[in-house]
Amino acid sequence: MAEAGRRPRVLVVEDEDNIAIALDYLMTREGYAHDRVANGAEALARIRATHPDLVLLDVMLPGVSGYEICQDVRMDPGLADVKILMMTARGSALERRKGLALGADGFIAKPFELKDLRAEVRRLLGEGGGPA
Amino acid sequence: MMERWSLRLRVFLLFAALAGASWVALAAGLWAGYHRLSDPAVLPAFVQAGVVAGFAILGLTAGIWYLFDENVARAIERLAGGLRARAHAAVGAEIDAGPARYLGDLAPAAAAVTLTLAETRNALAEAVARETTRLQAEKDRLEALLSDVPVGVLLCSAGHQLVFYNGQAADILGGGAAPGLDRRLFDYLREAPVAHAYARLLEAGDAEAASDLLVATVAGARVLAGRMRLLDQGQDRPGYVLTLRDVTADLAAHAERGALLAEVFDRVRRPAANLQTVIGVLAEEAGAGPDLTRDLAPALTGAMLEEVGSLARAITELAARYDDSRGDGWPLAFTRASDLADGIRARVEAAGLEVAADPAPILLRCDGFEIVALVSMLAERVAAARLARGVRLEIAEDGAGAMIRLGWDGAALPLGQLDGWLSEPLEVGMAGVTGTSVLRVHGTECWPEHAAGRSAICLPLREARRAHRRPAPVTRAVVYDFDLLSKARNAGVLEARLEDLTYVVFDTETTGLLPAQGDEIVQIAAVRIVNGRRVEKEVFDTLVNPGRPIPAASTEVHGITGAMVAEAPGMDEVGRRFHKFAEGAVLVAHNAPFDMEFLRRHEAGIGASFDNPILDTVLLSAVVFGQGETHSLDALTHRLGITIPEEARHTAIGDTVATADAFLRLLPMLRAKGMVTFGDVLAEVRKHGRLLKDLNG
Numbered sequence: 113m114a115e116a117g118r119r120p121r122v123l124v125v126e127d128e129d130n131i132a133i134a135l136d137y138l139m140t141r142e143g144y145a146h147d148r149v150a151n152g153a154e155a156l157a158r159i160r161a162t163h164p165d166l167v168l169l170d171v172m173l174p175g176v177s178g179y180e181i182c183q184d185v186r187m188d189p190g191l192a193d194v195k196i197l198m199m200t201a202r203g204s205a206l207e208r209r210k211g212l213a214l215g216a217d218g219f220i221a222k223p224f225e226l227k228d229l230r231a232e233v234r235r236l237l238g239e240g241g242g243p244a
Numbered sequence: 245m246m247e248r249w250s251l252r253l254r255v256f257l258l259f260a261a262l263a264g265a266s267w268v269a270l271a272a273g274l275w276a277g278y279h280r281l282s283d284p285a286v287l288p289a290f291v292q293a294g295v296v297a298g299f300a301i302l303g304l305t306a307g308i309w310y311l312f313d314e315n316v317a318r319a320i321e322r323l324a325g326g327l328r329a330r331a332h333a334a335v336g337a338e339i340d341a342g343p344a345r346y347l348g349d350l351a352p353a354a355a356a357v358t359l360t361l362a363e364t365r366n367a368l369a370e371a372v373a374r375e376t377t378r379l380q381a382e383k384d385r386l387e388a389l390l391s392d393v394p395v396g397v398l399l400c401s402a403g404h405q406l407v408f409y410n411g412q413a414a415d416i417l418g419g420g421a422a423p424g425l426d427r428r429l430f431d432y433l434r435e436a437p438v439a440h441a442y443a444r445l446l447e448a449g450d451a452e453a454a455s456d457l458l459v460a461t462v463a464g465a466r467v468l469a470g471r472m473r474l475l476d477q478g479q480d481r482p483g484y485v486l487t488l489r490d491v492t493a494d495l496a497a498h499a500e501r502g503a504l505l506a507e508v509f510d511r512v513r514r515p516a517a518n519l520q521t522v523i524g525v526l527a528e529e530a531g532a533g534p535d536l537t538r539d540l541a542p543a544l545t546g547a548m549l550e551e552v553g554s555l556a557r558a559i560t561e562l563a564a565r566y567d568d569s570r571g572d573g574w575p576l577a578f579t580r581a582s583d584l585a586d587g588i589r590a591r592v593e594a595a596g597l598e599v600a601a602d603p604a605p606i607l608l609r610c611d612g613f614e615i616v617a618l619v620s621m622l623a624e625r626v627a628a629a630r631l632a633r634g635v636r637l638e639i640a641e642d643g644a645g646a647m648i649r650l651g652w653d654g655a656a657l658p659l660g661q662l663d664g665w666l667s668e669p670l671e672v673g674m675a676g677v678t679g680t681s682v683l684r685v686h687g688t689e690c691w692p693e694h695a696a697g698r699s700a701i702c703l704p705l706r707e708a709r710r711a712h713r714r715p716a717p718v719t720r721a722v723v724y725d726f727d728l729l730s731k732a733r734n735a736g737v738l739e740a741r742l743e744d745l746t747y748v749v750f751d752t753e754t755t756g757l758l759p760a761q762g763d764e765i766v767q768i769a770a771v772r773i774v775n776g777r778r779v780e781k782e783v784f785d786t787l788v789n790p791g792r793p794i795p796a797a798s799t800e801v802h803g804i805t806g807a808m809v810a811e812a813p814g815m816d817e818v819g820r821r822f823h824k825f826a827e828g829a830v831l832v833a834h835n836a837p838f839d840m841e842f843l844r845r846h847e848a849g850i851g852a853s854f855d856n857p858i859l860d861t862v863l864l865s866a867v868v869f870g871q872g873e874t875h876s877l878d879a880l881t882h883r884l885g886i887t888i889p890e891e892a893r894h895t896a897i898g899d900t901v902a903t904a905d906a907f908l909r910l911l912p913m914l915r916a917k918g919m920v921t922f923g924d925v926l927a928e929v930r931k932h933g934r935l936l937k938d939l940n941g
Contacts, residue, residue, distance in 0.1 A: 225553070
């Protein structure tokens with residue numbers, strides 16, 4: 113949980129560089145401290161190490177799928193306060209259900225409007241005190 | 245002349261002639277001897293000798309005649325009678341040789357002949373019976389096959405009249421009216437494609453040729469894919485077999501897919517092209533100096549945002565539509581949840597595990613076999629991974645679909661492990677089938693859940709519906725009369741032979757006896773008679789909402805109450821359907837003017853007039869039995885040996901069937917009275933016109 117006054121920390125788990133660049137830029141503009149992982153296999157270790165407030169998690173990743181990372185995070189009681197927002201390019205209703213069932217806090221389908229993503233990120237971080 | 249006399253008479257005459265001739269010879273001999281003696285004193289002695297000898301001759305010939313008559317003539321007659329009986333009628337007993345015992349070998353020879361005859365006959369009868377049984381069994385098997393094939397099968401005569409149809413064909417064609425024997429195919433299907441295919445096959449002149457066609461129903465609601473094959477190339481204009489498959493849904497799904505794909509390209513191509521241009525300009529101008537970029541930037545950025553926005557919207561919307569349409573035209577059948585649970589339980593218990601199954605009363609659209617294989621594989625893997633000894637299987641309704649949940653008390657299942665299981669081959673007797681491919685075919689996902697010490701694997705299915713009572717099995721009967729293939733047709737009804745006409749025998753139940761004072765029909769039943777045979781499966785039987793109360797006195801008669809007809813269609817709708825059913829047939833009713841009066845009052849609402857030829861069994865009864873008799877339906881059926889079951893009396897269908905059977909028995913009687921054509925009957929009926937008015941104009 114982000115303490116009051118501290119900048120919320122966001123981890124972007126995304127293998128596509130182009131969108132990662134844009135997301136990095138967006139997170140900076142929003143005033144979040146952020147970090148990026150391009151590989152599913154490294155994601156869990158990084159989350160454990162940095163304990164971010166929010167993980168922007170792509171589903172289709174090389175190595176380990178986003179769903180699996182999500183489940184692993186939720187099975188670790190020490191990471192209970194890490195919010196997860198899943199992103200996928202195949203946003204069928206069943207995939208959304210699967211993501212939420214595995215413990216994601218939000219689910220957003222690509223392509224998305226920036227304002228939708230911004231609103232969703234704020235909602236998830238806002239619940240935990242959020243940026244002032 | 246003598247040949248015509250009986251054998252015994254001729255034998256008798258022979259002996260009588262012998263005796264007479266002996267007398268004449270004796271008298272001549274005695275007379276010659278007496279003349280030689282020339283002594284009148286010996287005359288008495290001669291006469292005495294003559295008389296004695298005459299009596300002796302008479303006695304001897306009579307005696308020998310008697311023996312001859314008894315043992316030869318009568319024996320021969322008896323033997324001949326016995327032979328005739330065995331030749332013409334199937335008398336089984338051995339011939340009696342007693343009376344013919346003095347005829348040497350004749351009697352044993354006759355006995356041998358009749359014995360051989362009887363044996364041959366029995367063998368023949370047995371062979372015929374055996375063959376008939378075999379043919380009947382074959383016919384039954386073929387009927388069962390044809391009634392069960394999942395395509396409509398029709399047989400038509402060269403004149404495009406129905407000779408055979410199976411249940412599926414009845415379903416496919418029966419958009420408006422159910423099909424009937426000897427009806428024109430073009431009452432149901434559009435004429436041009438069928439006629440064209442027929443002409444093509446005739447021209448080809450190849451017995452093996454088949455012609456594929458696509459034809460719409462006359463009602464226009466369905467598109468059918470068909471294949472036509474001629475029946476018998478030997479004939480000048482042969483009949484044909486037509487197999488039909490309803491491709492309406494396939495075509496619609498195909499068209500929808502095509503339209504969606506076209507729209508995807510249309511809505512993606514324009515923004516993509518626009519974006520390419522805008523970004524291309526921006527990239528080039530970036531090198532042209534900061535001023536230009538600053539001037540252009542706001543306009544180009546606005547254009548980019550707009551185009552990319554419409555691209556994103558298009559993809560989101562189209563993807564949602566694609567997602568929705570995935571269930572359409574899916575070649576998967578609905579399977580009962582309890583059947584799935586039984587299948588899974590059987591397989592899992594065979595592997596030594598415990599299953600508690602709780603299926604909801606729903607039907608799931610899925611490949612039952614694959615789902616059973618997948619879920620039982622998962623259950624076995626869960627046990628093998630030592631997560632649990634026993635599992636719970638729950639199949640529940642879930643939105644528009646269903647959720648299959650395989651639960652256990654214990655540790656959670658890591659998704660990576662589940663994905664690993666799903667990627668392994670599944671034992672369904674087909675190569676290349678994995679859990680993942682089964683999920684893909686069903687357009688679904690599968691994931692583990694864990695909460696409060698309880699774990700589960702969730703497998704949603706997209707489409708499910710509440711299970712109602714298992715529907716009664718549809719009688720997949722086949723209906724046919726192959727004699728129709730070679731039936732010659734007459735142009736006019738009047739010249740048509742009675743047995744060649746198609747009849748619709750009908751009866752109505754009403755609110756009362758006075759149509760002029762507002763009484764109406766509450767029930768119509770009808771059956772069809774084609775080729776002199778009542779077609780069992782072609783029955784019209786329906787209640788009619790009379791749009792007015794039914795008096796208790798009428799309910800007393802026919803048992804139909806207002807509540808029973810409340811949901812029934814009105815007379816205009818039923819009348820249209822009945823008009824269709826009776827199309828091209830002679831209408832037959834008992835006391836037809838009564839029923840016709842009710843029908844004709846609705847002709848305006850029905851939008852068609854009942855101009856069928858009409859026969860009245862009351863009048864036919866008068867023609868056959870004379871006007872002195874009673875011609876009520878009860879009296880007529882009684883005279884003709886037809887019994888109406890008490891529970892069927894005064895139901896429209898019971899009376900209809902009785903009238904039809906009576907009519908079928910009256911037909912040969914009319915023929916015996918020399919009435920061969922419909923015109924003959926009509927002329928005769930008109931003589932009884934004063935009994936009841938004739939309705940044929």
